[in-house]
Amino acid sequence: MKPSFYLLLITLLLASCAPMPTPAEPQTITILTHDSFAIGEDVIKAFEADNNAKVVFLQSGDAGAVLNQAILTKDAPLADILFGVDNTFLSRALDADIFEAYQSPALTDVSAEYILDDTYRALPVDYGDVCINYDKNYFAENNLTIPQSFEDLVKPEYKDLLVVENPAISSPGLAFLLATHAHFGDGYLAYWQSLKENGVVVADGWESAYYTNFSASSGQGPQPMVVSYASSPAAEVFFASEPLTEAPTASITASDMCFRQIEFVGILKNTPHQALAQNFVDFMLSQKFQEDMPLNMFVYPINKNANLPDVFLKYAQVPEKPAALSYAEIATNRDAWLEAWTEAMK
Amino acid sequence: MRINFLNHRDPETLRKSILRAFASLWSSRLLIWSAPFLFLLLFFFRPLSKILMLAFNTTALTRANFQLILSTLSFTFYQASLSAILTFILGIPSAILFARFNFFGKPLLRALTAVPFMLPTVVVASSFNALLGTRGWFSFLFPLSASQTSTPIFHFLLILLAHVFYNTTIVIRIVGNALSRLDPKLEGAARSLGADSLRVWRHITLPLLRPSLFAAALLVFMFDFTSFGVILLLGGSNFSTLEVEIYLRVLKLPNLPLAALLSIIQLLFTLIFSILYTRIINQVATQTAPRFSTSRPPKPIREKIFVASFIILLSSFFFLPLVSLPLRSVTRLEADRGQRGEVQYGLTTDYYQELFINRRGSLFYVPPMQAAFNSLAYAGLTVLFSLGLGYPAAYALAKPTRLEKFLDPIIMLPLGASAVMLGLGFILSFGRALALPWFVPIAHTLVALPFVIRTLQPALASIPERLRQAAATLGASPFRVWQTVDFPILSRATLSAATFAFTVSLGEFGATLLLTRPEYPTIPIAIQRFLSQPGGLNYGQAMAMATLLMLLTTLAILVIEKLRLSDSGEF
Numbered sequence: 061m062k063p064s065f066y067l068l069l070i071t072l073l074l075a076s077c078a079p080m081p082t083p084a085e086p087q088t089i090t091i092l093t094h095d096s097f098a099i100g101e102d103v104i105k106a107f108e109a110d111n112n113a114k115v116v117f118l119q120s121g122d123a124g125a126v127l128n129q130a131i132l133t134k135d136a137p138l139a140d141i142l143f144g145v146d147n148t149f150l151s152r153a154l155d156a157d158i159f160e161a162y163q164s165p166a167l168t169d170v171s172a173e174y175i176l177d178d179t180y181r182a183l184p185v186d187y188g189d190v191c192i193n194y195d196k197n198y199f200a201e202n203n204l205t206i207p208q209s210f211e212d213l214v215k216p217e218y219k220d221l222l223v224v225e226n227p228a229i230s231s232p233g234l235a236f237l238l239a240t241h242a243h244f245g246d247g248y249l250a251y252w253q254s255l256k257e258n259g260v261v262v263a264d265g266w267e268s269a270y271y272t273n274f275s276a277s278s279g280q281g282p283q284p285m286v287v288s289y290a291s292s293p294a295a296e297v298f299f300a301s302e303p304l305t306e307a308p309t310a311s312i313t314a315s316d317m318c319f320r321q322i323e324f325v326g327i328l329k330n331t332p333h334q335a336l337a338q339n340f341v342d343f344m345l346s347q348k349f350q351e352d353m354p355l356n357m358f359v360y361p362i363n364k365n366a367n368l369p370d371v372f373l374k375y376a377q378v379p380e381k382p383a384a385l386s387y388a389e390i391a392t393n394r395d396a397w398l399e400a401w402t403e404a405m406k
Numbered sequence: 407m408r409i410n411f412l413n414h415r416d417p418e419t420l421r422k423s424i425l426r427a428f429a430s431l432w433s434s435r436l437l438i439w440s441a442p443f444l445f446l447l448l449f450f451f452r453p454l455s456k457i458l459m460l461a462f463n464t465t466a467l468t469r470a471n472f473q474l475i476l477s478t479l480s481f482t483f484y485q486a487s488l489s490a491i492l493t494f495i496l497g498i499p500s501a502i503l504f505a506r507f508n509f510f511g512k513p514l515l516r517a518l519t520a521v522p523f524m525l526p527t528v529v530v531a532s533s534f535n536a537l538l539g540t541r542g543w544f545s546f547l548f549p550l551s552a553s554q555t556s557t558p559i560f561h562f563l564l565i566l567l568a569h570v571f572y573n574t575t576i577v578i579r580i581v582g583n584a585l586s587r588l589d590p591k592l593e594g595a596a597r598s599l600g601a602d603s604l605r606v607w608r609h610i611t612l613p614l615l616r617p618s619l620f621a622a623a624l625l626v627f628m629f630d631f632t633s634f635g636v637i638l639l640l641g642g643s644n645f646s647t648l649e650v651e652i653y654l655r656v657l658k659l660p661n662l663p664l665a666a667l668l669s670i671i672q673l674l675f676t677l678i679f680s681i682l683y684t685r686i687i688n689q690v691a692t693q694t695a696p697r698f699s700t701s702r703p704p705k706p707i708r709e710k711i712f713v714a715s716f717i718i719l720l721s722s723f724f725f726l727p728l729v730s731l732p733l734r735s736v737t738r739l740e741a742d743r744g745q746r747g748e749v750q751y752g753l754t755t756d757y758y759q760e761l762f763i764n765r766r767g768s769l770f771y772v773p774p775m776q777a778a779f780n781s782l783a784y785a786g787l788t789v790l791f792s793l794g795l796g797y798p799a800a801y802a803l804a805k806p807t808r809l810e811k812f813l814d815p816i817i818m819l820p821l822g823a824s825a826v827m828l829g830l831g832f833i834l835s836f837g838r839a840l841a842l843p844w845f846v847p848i849a850h851t852l853v854a855l856p857f858v859i860r861t862l863q864p865a866l867a868s869i870p871e872r873l874r875q876a877a878a879t880l881g882a883s884p885f886r887v888w889q890t891v892d893f894p895i896l897s898r899a900t901l902s903a904a905t906f907a908f909t910v911s912l913g914e915f916g917a918t919l920l921l922t923r924p925e926y927p928t929i930p931i932a933i934q935r936f937l938s939q940p941g942g943l944n945y946g947q948a949m950a951m952a953t954l955l956m957l958l959t960t961l962a963i964l965v966i967e968k969l970r971l972s973d974s975g976e977f
Contacts, residue, residue, distance in 0.1 A: 090838075095922075096938050099520075100771040117769075118841055124657045125826075129833050132460075136837050152660075229638065264638040267937045271945060278751050278945035285531045292940045299941020301738055301756060355766050358939060377583050406644060 086112040089336050092130060092139035094123045098356040105342050113336055116124040123149060123231060131156040147322045148234055150182060151391030159326030162338055164319055166345035167361045174322055182324035185344055186359040189290040189379050190235035191311040191318040196274035198284035208314045210243055220259035223273035223283040228398050230265040235319035236287045237401060242383035243316045249404050256405060260332060275308045291358040294376040313379035320382040435802060435809055442799040449848055450820055453831030463742040466663035475671060476594035486630035489569035493626050496570055503716045504578055505585035508703050516721050518724045519574040521956055524913030526930050527635035529952045533727045563642040573626045579902045580861060617864040624683045625860060628821045646905040648672045652824040669827045676822025680815035691769025731956060735949035757946035769926050772932040778958060779927040787847035788911035789853055789904050796858035804866035817859050820852045843926050854907035865899030884887055905966050912959055929955045
C-alpha cells in the first residue's frame, strides 16, 4: 500500500476534527432539536433576512435523546437553542439547569396555563393532545359503540382491539400511561393488568403501532384503536392519497382520556449569540412561525392570535378536559411508574 | 523470506540478517498499522473511554443490578445462539447453492438476499406484515387470531425469523466466497481415491472451510448478540438484549452508571468471543485456485432437486416480503377506508410524483434524487475508507506476529459497542464539529471495518507465500507480484468486503451516533420522516422511497458482482 495514500487519509481525518470555521457575517445560530421537527423554508428565510443570520438545525434522535445530549454537553453546548423538551421531561431540563432565563415579550400572547416554568427558562411553543384514535369504518361495520372511558376499554366487546406504544420507549406511549395514572392514581397498575387480560397490544413506538398495527392506516393492521394524537385525523385528510371529504379516523376525546403534551424552547447557557438567540425565541412565538407550525408538525400553536389551517378546524378534535398531572409530579415519579409498568406487563 | 535464512552458512551473518529482517518487519508492521490504529483510537477508543469514565461509578454494583444483568445476558445469549444456528441452517446450503451451481437469475437472487440487511427495520416489519399480518395473504393459509399473535412465544419466533432474514447474507457471502475459491482438484483427487461425497465433505471441504465458517459464525453471532431494532420492534415489551437495555438506561429510564456497566459487559463479551475465534481459527491456511470457476449447472437429479427446492425456498423467503414494498408503492390503498361508498383499487404513480413536490414548502423537504445521491456518496466513501483501512490491517493479521495476536481480537470491538453510548462519546469528544458531513462515513466505517477485515483476512491468509516468492524470483516487481498473485485471489474477497461496507452504509448502521444535518438527508432518513406522520400519502411515499433504496442497492450489488467477473479475467 502506498504511504502517500495514508498521509492523505490521515490528514483528511484530522482535518475533519478541526473546529468549524465561522464566517465573519452573517452570524450563525444553531438549534438543537428532535427528528420530528419541521418548519417552512420561507419562514426561516424571512428570519435570516431580517436578522442577517444563518439558521442551522441539528437533529439528533427523539426528544429524550436530544435533552440527554444537551445535558451532557452543558459546558460546551452543541447549539445556541434547544427546542423540543416537553412537559414530561421539563423538570429534568430545569434540574440540570441548562437554560438561560429569558422572559420574552411575546409571552403576552400565550395563555398563562402553558407557562409552567415561572423562572422563564423554558418557554412553551406548541401543544398537542395524545388520545386514542379509532377506525370509523370498523366501528360502523361491526355496530360497536365508541368507548367513552378507560373503564369501557376493558369490556369484553373491545377485546384485542387496542394497540398502545411502550411507554418506556415512546413519548405518546408515556403520555397515555400518564393519563391512566391521572385517572386511577395508584390503581393504574391494576387497570393495566385488566387491559392486558383484554388483549391490549404493546408496540415499541408510534410508527409501528400506527402503520403496522392500526387498521385504519395504510398499513391495514389488525387493531382498530391506537394511541395517537388528536390531530392525526386531520393529517389523514391532509395526506390522503386522493382527496377525502371525511377523515377515516377520529379521536376519543372523552374527559380524562387524553394527555396534553406541551413543547418548550430554551436558550442554552454559555451561548455566544445571546441576542440573536433571544430574537429567534421571540420569532418562534410570533404569529408567522406559529401559523406555519400546525401543518408541518401537526401540533397546535401556543400563540392565541395564530389562525389554524382549515384542515385543523374541520378534522382535528380538541379534548375539553385532558388528564391533569403536574410536571413536578411526573418528574418525581416517572421512572418508578415506568419500572413498575414494565414489570407488570412482562 | 524465512526460507532464505537457511541458506546462510555463517551463524554470525545469519543472526545479523535475522535481526535486520525483524527490525524491518517491525517497522513495516507499525507503518501498516498506523492508519487503522489511529482511526480506531480517534473514533472509537477515545470517545468510548470518555463516556465510560464519565458515566461509570461503583454505585452501579448492586445486587438488583446484577440480577438484571444476569437475566438480560442469558436472554441475549440464548436468542443469539438460536438465531445464529437457524441462520446457518439456511445459510450453508444457500452458500453451496451459490458457490457450486449455475442457474437462471442467480445474480439477482444473490443480490436480493443482501437487501434486508440495509432496509430500515420499520420497513421490513411492515413488509412482513403485508405478508404475515392478519390481513396478509399468508393468513388465509395459517389463520392466527390476535390473541395468538400477541403471546411472547410468537414474538420470540418473529425475532428469530427476522434475524435469519437479516443475516443469512453474511453466511452466503463469506462461506460461499470461500467455497468457490476452493481448488476443485483437491476434491477430485479425494474422489478418484474412492471417497464418497460425505467423506469428501468431512475430510476435505469442511476443514478447508473452517476459517470462513468461523468468521461467518462470529459475525452472525455478534450481530444477533447486539441486536437492537428487531428486538424493540418485534419483541413486544417482553424481551431485551444488552444493547436494548443500554439504550433504555441511557435514554428512557436514565441510569448512566448502570448503562456504563452494561456497556462494559457487552464489550467484554465481544472481546471474549473474538479471542475464542482467534484461538480456534489459529491460521488454517487454505489452498486456493482462483482461476477456476467451480460453479456449473446441476447435473444428477439429486442436485436438480436440491437446487430447485432452495431456489424456491430462498425466493419465497426473501423475494415475497420484499416484493410487497414495490407493490405497495404503486397501489392506491384508500379504497376500503373511511365511510365512503366507492371501492376503487388501482395502480398509481402518485406516490412517486409526490416525492418530487415540496407541498408544505418545508425546510426539511427531502428531494429524492438528492437523498439517493447523498446515500450513494456516503456509501462510496465508506467503501473507500473501510477498504483503505481494512486492507493493511487484514494483511498484517493474515501473517501474524505477536503484535497481531494481541490486536486481532480488538478489531471486533466496534461491533460490540453500544451505539447510544458511543454516540454520547462522540458528542463529548467532538462537540460542534460533529455536524460536519465527514462524520457520517466515518461512523459507518467503524461498523463496516470488522466485516471488511474478517472477509479479507481468510483470503489473504490463504495465499501461499511460495507463490509470491516464485513470482519474485522470476523477476516480478512487488507491484507485479501483487497484481498477478494477490489480486486475483483477493478480488472476490475484496468485492465481498466492498459489498458489506456498501450495505452497512446504505442501511445507516450507526446512524444513532450522529447529529444529523437536514441539508444532507439520506434515503433512510427520508423514509423515517414520511413514517413519522399519519396519512396514506406519507405511507405511500415511504414505500416508494424504500423501493428506491431497494432498487438502488440491488443494482449496486449487481454492478459490483459484474465487476468481479470482468476483473478476474479468465472465467
